[in-house]
Amino acid sequence: MKIKRSKYDTIINFLSLLCLIGTASILIISWKTIPNEIPGHYNAVGNIDKITNKNSLIVLFAVGWIMFIGVSFIERFPQIWNTGIQVTEQNKERVYRILKNMIGTVKLLVVLVFSYLTLHSITGKNLSPLFLPIFLVLMFGSITVFIFQLLKDK
Template sequence: MAVFQRSRKWQWIDLISVLLFVCHLGYVVMNWHSLPTAIPIHFTISGDINNYGNKGFLALLPIVSLFLWIPFYLLEKRPHLMNLLNLTEENKARKYREGQWVMNIVKNGCLISFTFINMSLFFYAFEDKAPFGQVFFWSGMFFIGVVVIGPIIVFIQSLRLDFKQ
């Protein structure tokens, strides 16, 4: 079972993402007692609240985040387990790096976006901090865009390099 070295840059991105996640969890746990029992969990396109749920809903996104982050982390360390297109002995190292980069974008982008979206739900629970909630919500949406667009860019670049060879 081969484990490939990840770059320092990717390790720093992991560290920042995990620290952000842990700080968010700590903040929610410390303020759990002050949360109302019913919190807003769904909004219209204009930002109006149209559904409420139990405050336990705030535990859902962190759990989903971990269930996504951990397998992607393990897969990033073992890129030979990925199903990569047009893999040859000549381009194996490049393809593995590209696969690792995509895994890093997806795992950390999901972790950050879910953390920001969860933080927005937390702030929406306190009506006086709703503008703060919007900032976190749109930041989360930005990272979802990164998760979708980042791998597409890597894939297109990889195809271009494949056709040059």
């Protein structure tokens, strides 16, 4: 099944690509000024708990791209999605549109987080203690909104 590309899909993909390309540009431009040792991991409250080499920024950045490409690939095959509800001829357009919007939103949030962590690591500072709670609220909050849309008028 092919789902028509919507304006929402276009905006989400544009913002994701803009974020990834912007992160790449900043890394390339500032590579020589990035300290050799940078934070490699943060604990749940945002404190640095591992120091690593700046080359790990490349890995973190690559994971962001891999996630973007992987989720973009999965978006193309709605027949493999677990919808959680019975898909019929009458509701399939609506169900798959809602799920595609949810997947796109999650994709954007993941790209934003990986880009943010990549760029924030350059500073060598702790994350805000609010980073994890805000990310979790955005991620699970948006998923919850889409699930409610999906279950509405079931």
